[in-house]
Amino acid sequence: MPTLISSRNVTGTLIGLTIIVIAVGGVIRIYDAGESCPDWPTCFGTWGFDVSEAEQEAWYEENPNEIDSRGSGHRYSTFQIFTEWFHRILAGAVLGPLVLFNWWLVRKEDCHGSEPLMASTISVILILWQGAVGWLTVKLDNENWSVALHLGSALAFTLCLIWLWPIGWLAVGAFVSLFSGTFVSTTPGANLGCGVSGFPESWPLCGGVIADSVEDVILQSQMIHRWFVAAIGALLIAASYVSWNESQDSESSICARNWIWLATIAFISNSLIGATYILSWDIEENGFTEFLSLIHLILASLVFLVLSTAWLGSKTKMWEEA
DSSP states (O other), rough: OOOGGHHHHHHHHHHHHHHHHHHHHHHHHHTTTTTTTEEEEHHTTSSSSSOHHHEEEHHHHHHHOOOOOOTTTOOHHHHHHHHHHHHHIIIIIIIHHHHHHOOOHHHOOSSSOOOHHHHHHHHHHHHHHHHHHHHHHTTTOHHHHHHHHHHHHHHHHHHHHHHHOOOOOOHHHHHHHHHHHHHHHHSSSGGTTOOOOTTTTTTSSSSTTTTHHHHHHTTHHHHHHHHHHHHHHHHHHHHHHHHHHHHOOOGGGHHHHHHHHHHHEEEEEEEEHHHHHHHTOBBBTTTTOOOHHHHHHHHHHHHHHHHHHHHHHHHHHHHHOO
């Protein structure tokens, strides 16, 4: 088998594609295109994305049960439909078959142990699960919990690929923070949960207070998300301090220190991006600067991947030294 078609190279390609799929999913959300293809796996009954307003109207008349939360009079632009269509093409027609191909490669090559074999099998299960969750998200008109589950499943799938590469376990704190942030961004009104009064009432305070009792988990999900971010940020800073001290005594700890510091800097930077998003509220436009939300999502996903890689990298080294 040529080196260029090794399972390692295919897995690296899959990781890159998965990040792109997650990024396109973020674009779909900020452009409010999550329901622009109301049916699945087709889009307005077709396999393309160029669906005119007249064709959308005719399709809704034939399929009144598919009318989404925006009502029968709402029409989507070609760009909105394209983002959802492209997301499905990448995930279903490209990523899915490549996962199956990689599963076959891992079994064909003789250099792998039992863990990569298990990881490749789990990745196949997860990509099928991800397709099912995608279908459920469409059918439920992008319920906030289904969108969060969709992203969480994508990250679990990515983690499996990192395991195949061959490093990766779940960085629980980063995952919980990212999951809660996705829940906030997809829940109507949750981004307004701490108010829009600007600095410092809306951030770093929440509605003018540091913390408040939780009476409505949904509406106060932004405050809960901030608690997660603060706790994880503190742990990362502590881990950075410990890794720095350890690297002074052992050169073997320098690599782990660099990964942890990279994750910490990215996490703190992303927290500031999240703050900038909250403070970007424009009274005249009656909205936030949405491209900041996309950057926030992508950087949060990268922090998760860095932490997962660093964690299993350290674990793999311990196995080698045992």
